[in-house]
Structure formats: C-alpha cells, structure tokens
Amino acid sequence: MPSFEPVRAITRGLTVLRLVSEQSPITATDLARAAKLPQPTVVRILETLIEAGYVYRRSDGVTFGVTARTKVLSSGYDATSRLVQLAEPLIETLRAEIGWPSNLATLEDDAMVIVYTNRNAKGLSIPGRLGARIPLLATGVGIMQLAGLPPDALQDQLERLRQSKELWDASPELWEGLDERLATARQNGYAFAHERYLDAVYQSQIWAVAVPIIVDGRTVAALSSLVLRGAGPRQRLLDSILPALRRTSATIGSQLAAET
Numbered sequence: 001m002p003s004f005e006p007v008r009a010i011t012r013g014l015t016v017l018r019l020v021s022e023q024s025p026i027t028a029t030d031l032a033r034a035a036k037l038p039q040p041t042v043v044r045i046l047e048t049l050i051e052a053g054y055v056y057r058r059s060d061g062v063t064f065g066v067t068a069r070t071k072v073l074s075s076g077y078d079a080t081s082r083l084v085q086l087a088e089p090l091i092e093t094l095r096a097e098i099g100w101p102s103n104l105a106t107l108e109d110d111a112m113v114i115v116y117t118n119r120n121a122k123g124l125s126i127p128g129r130l131g132a133r134i135p136l137l138a139t140g141v142g143i144m145q146l147a148g149l150p151p152d153a154l155q156d157q158l159e160r161l162r163q164s165k166e167l168w169d170a171s172p173e174l175w176e177g178l179d180e181r182l183a184t185a186r187q188n189g190y191a192f193a194h195e196r197y198l199d200a201v202y203q204s205q206i207w208a209v210a211v212p213i214i215v216d217g218r219t220v221a222a223l224s225s226l227v228l229r230g231a232g233p234r235q236r237l238l239d240s241i242l243p244a245l246r247r248t249s250a251t252i253g254s255q256l257a258a259e260t
Contacts, residue, residue: 012035012037012041012045013045013048013049015035015037016031016035016037016042016045016046016049017049017054017055017066017070019031019034019035020046020049020055020064020065020066021066021070021130022130022131023130024063024064024065024066024130025058025060025063025064025065025118026063026064027062027063027064028042028043028046028062028064031046031064046064053067053069054066054067054069054070055067058088059089059092065088067081067085068081068082068084068085080106080115082256082259083104083106083115083213083220083221083252083256084104084115084116086252086255086256087104087116087213087223087252088116090248090251090252091104091116091118091223091248092118093248094225094244094245094248095118097244098225098240098241098244098245100225100226100227100241101117101118101119101225101226102117102118102119102223102224102225102226102245103116103117103119103141103208103223103224103226104116104117104213104221104222104223105134105139105141105142105145105221105222105223105224106220106221106222107136107145107221108133109160110136110157110160110161110164110166110169111133111134111135111136111142112133112134112135112136112139112141112142112145112222113131113132113133113134114130114131114132114134115130115131115221116130117130119226135166135168135169135174135197136157136161136169137161137168137169137171137174137175137178137194138168138171138174138193138194138196138197139193139194139197139208139210139224140190140191140192140193140208140209140210140222140224141210141222141223141224142222143181143182143185143191143210144185144190144191144210144211144212144219144222145212145219145221145222146158146182147182147185147186147191147212147219148186148212148214148218148219149219154182158178168197171196173194173196174194174196189211189212189246190209190210190211190242190245190246191209191210192207192208192209192210193207193208193210193224204229205228205229206226206227206228206229207226207227207229207234208224208225208226208227209224209225209227209238209241209242209245210222210223210224210225211223211224211242211245211246211249212249213249213252213253213256214249214250214253215253215256215257216257220253220256221252222249223245223248223249223252225241225245227241
C-alpha cells in the first residue's frame, strides 16, 4: 500500500490520456463515458493536455488525438510519430474523396501495427483498433511491406515467420504461392488481403487493397482502404479508389522524404 494518498488529478489525467491514445479519434462525451468521469472534468483535462502539447483537437472540431509528444513519455519521439502527424490529414482527405476508411500500418517485429485508422468514422464501423497487430502474410499492408524489403531482409523476416506459431503466420495456405504474391505486388504496386483472413476476421463483409509508402526507395509503411463487398463490382471500385490511394501514399512519402 502507498504511504500517501494518490493525487486524483494526475491519475484522472493519465486515464484520459491513455484513452485518447487507445481510442482516437474520440469525443469528449465518449471519453467521459469510458473514464467514468463528469464531462466538464474531462473537458478541463483535455484542455490541459492540449496546452501541454500531448493532445490535439482534430480537424472535425469534436474529436481528439495524441501528438508525437506522447512518445517522450516512453521511448522518445520516433519516425512513426511524424509519419502519423503527416499522414492523418491526408488520410482524412482520402476518406472524403473515396468514401471508404483506411488503415496506416508499419512493420514491428513479425507483424504490421495499425498506427492510424479512420475506419470508425462517418458511420461505417468495421472491427479493429488503433495499435492492433495484424499478420504480414494475410493482409495487403503486410504483403506490400514484405514486397518492399531488400532480398536479405526479406529472407530474415520470412525465417522469423516460419518459426512463429501464430495462426496467420503458420498457415500453409498463406505460404503457398507466396513468392508469386510478392512478385505480383511488386509489379502492380498494390496487394489485396487474403480471402481466408477476410472471411475469418470480417465474416466476408469487406475487401481491402493496400499500397506502399516509400521514402528514398525504402518501404516505411503501407496504406490500405477497406470496402464493403456489397458496394459494387470490385474492379469498378478499385479503378476509382486506387488512383487516390496511390496519390495519398506518394504524398505522405514525399513529405517524409523532404524532412530527412
């Protein structure tokens, strides 16, 4: 037991900051509900965190997200923080243009991690969350990341996956024809999530297409758009979505490159 009474203001502030980090974009109303705090209290905490530089009000005026400064609380500022800061307004513009949500993901050890998503925005709710780890072999973002690795790095990454016991790393179906899938991804510049994965995770409700984000010839992340299967023929939708998706990824890459 502590020898002193906890400072409630600090614990409340940390709770709100954690919830913003985990559930962004999130409104003050939803934060109050999740934190089990009065909404006026949450608003004061948010204003304090904004003033301190850890939280920002998003472009819609009603939801909040964390800034790159939050990284200082753990491991310091890194490239992923800046990637998200640059990408967020561009991905929101992409959503307005194509009408479908997107995920931004980066490689972390043996999986892709969703570092930004607007999949719950504007009325379309597809299961998933910020910070989720998703498989390399089963997702379009994973295939694009693997396809962009240099040969030696690719072989090292595949060897680690071969030793994994995770379902989507060990599935023989995903390893079958992998070289061809990677070659096709390199040639086309885009990749689809595996149908078996979509069936299992999303009950066949969606399909997803991903493109790489490239900086100085190196794939640093991948951006995908998620589309409801019942929205129309895939090829027609792909023809309308892919140019905007590619343009957005290229802009993110060029802005990152300009800072290096």
